[in-house]
Amino acid sequence: MAGDAEQKRYDLVVVGGGINGTGIANDAAGRGLSVLLCEQADLASATSSSSSKLIHGGLRYLEHREFRLVREALREREVMLRKAPHIVWPLRFILPHQPHLRPGWMIRTGLFIYDHLSRRDSLPNAKRLTFDANGPLVPEIRRGYEYSDCWVDDARLVVLNALQAQEKGADIRVRTRCIDAKEVEDEWEVTLENRLSGQREAVRAKALVNASGPWVESFVKGNAKRASRYGIRMIQGSHLIVSRLNDDERAYILQNQDGRIVFVLPYQRHYSLIGTTDRRYEGDPSQVGISEEETDYLLEVLNSHFVKKLSRDDVMATYSGVRPLCDDESESPSAMTRDYTLDLDRSGAPMLSVFGGKITTYRKLAEAAMHKLEPLFDSLGAAWTADATLPGGDIESRAAFASRLEREFPFLDSDQRDRFASSYGTLCLAFIQGRESQAALGYAFGSGLTQAEVDYLVGHEWARTSEDILTRRTKLGLFFNDAQRQALDHYLKGHPDLAGQPLSVQAGES
The missing domain is CATH 3.50.50.60 (FAD/NAD(P)-binding domain)
Structure with missing residues (x-):
């Protein structure tokens, strides 16, 4: 030393x-x-990679009178839309109304406050909805509301x-x-x-x-x-990933009998992300994992709202995280x-x-x-x-940048263009500029991930393992099979920037 x-x-x-x-x-x-x-x-x-992936004011926090927090969060929602248009974008939420849980006047009042607690530059107001028999919700749910928040790629x-x-x-x-x-x-x-x-x-x-x-x-x-x-109190939050439950790009916010809410979010084109739970956690934060009770809880809330009924066999992936909340001596984790x-x-x-x-x-x-x-x-x-725009965010919009990629790099397929626009923005030019074909991007690992992108992530974004790349940098893990993961692992072990280094370590290991 x-x-x-x-x-x-x-x-x-x-x-x-x-x-x-x-x-x-x-x-x-x-x-x-x-x-x-x-x-x-x-x-x-x-x-930070185990969240519900939302930039939101926190509609339910109004019930706990956290007006300062909600106002600040709503202001930041607008800031983030400007700072990072490549990884933050608007999302409309459907709130099915069940009168025995929260009366209509309470929801309407809450949404009015939510719409007007802070200035909005582009997001539309909340509105009432009427559901018909052709929708994804059970027929007993006839009415609801729709309001705005935003999605973020957290990692x-x-x-x-x-x-x-x-x-x-x-x-x-x-x-x-x-x-x-x-x-x-x-x-x-x-x-x-x-x-x-x-x-x-x-x-x-x-x-x-x-x-x-x-x-x-x-x-x-x-x-x-x-x-x-x-x-601090460590509060565990867990999520399920299942096949897409609705065929549009709107999210759902479901009210449960215990007063908590569960989100159903459009995820990676083909999936729905369901969460989150709130339970005390006492163990090693690096070893947190979903429990059977949490899985059953989320499925129960989901099945009470959607026509399509799911079981554990329908769960394609899960993830859990620990939120370190300042201990305010609240009895309920949800109220903290x-x-x-x-x-x-x-x-x-x-x-x-x-x-x-x-x-x-x-x-x-x-x-x-x-x-x-x-x-x-x-x-x-x-x-x-x-x-200050975050790196890669110097674009008009994701759609506009995807169109630019189509014009300038016609060899990219539509999934690559959309993913590059919504993950990297202009940062992707670092590994596609000067290339004239898919072959020029090097070895194709699968689902549009190529050697050129992997080399960029290793050289510029601190990625080392397939977990870093597939789970946190690209979110492509759901699309990779074991053979493809092994090929990526093999390439990383021999990478000139990583060759000879030991295997990675996990958070919290001693």
């Missing part, structure tokens, strides 16, 4: 490569701070923030764990360990940002050896606040810990974090992220 005289010095070391960590690193780097971000596994490998949102942070000068260290943080001369000495090579390095930082998600409290007590002034708490501990070297938060408001959380840290740094730059 390097001696003290050789240690690199940063203004900030950010621990955690989820949406909050990358958002804070990006904001800080753009204000002129020197930043290092370390993530123990892959970017977005825990909570790509994290990657794009990391890319922009790197463009602003941040040092992004993936698969690098913070194994120790101690105070030395009013600064932090942070020991980092590359989890692939085992190599260790000590760096200095004026301030430490703990954005480690489900590990936030254990990091304070264990790594930083301080008392945590806030606690989704708002965030930022704790700046200045009992010694400054440490900012992030408790809670949601993807929709990550940018505002980052701004609030910089406001807390501002007194520590002279000449800190002004807030800038509200008007």
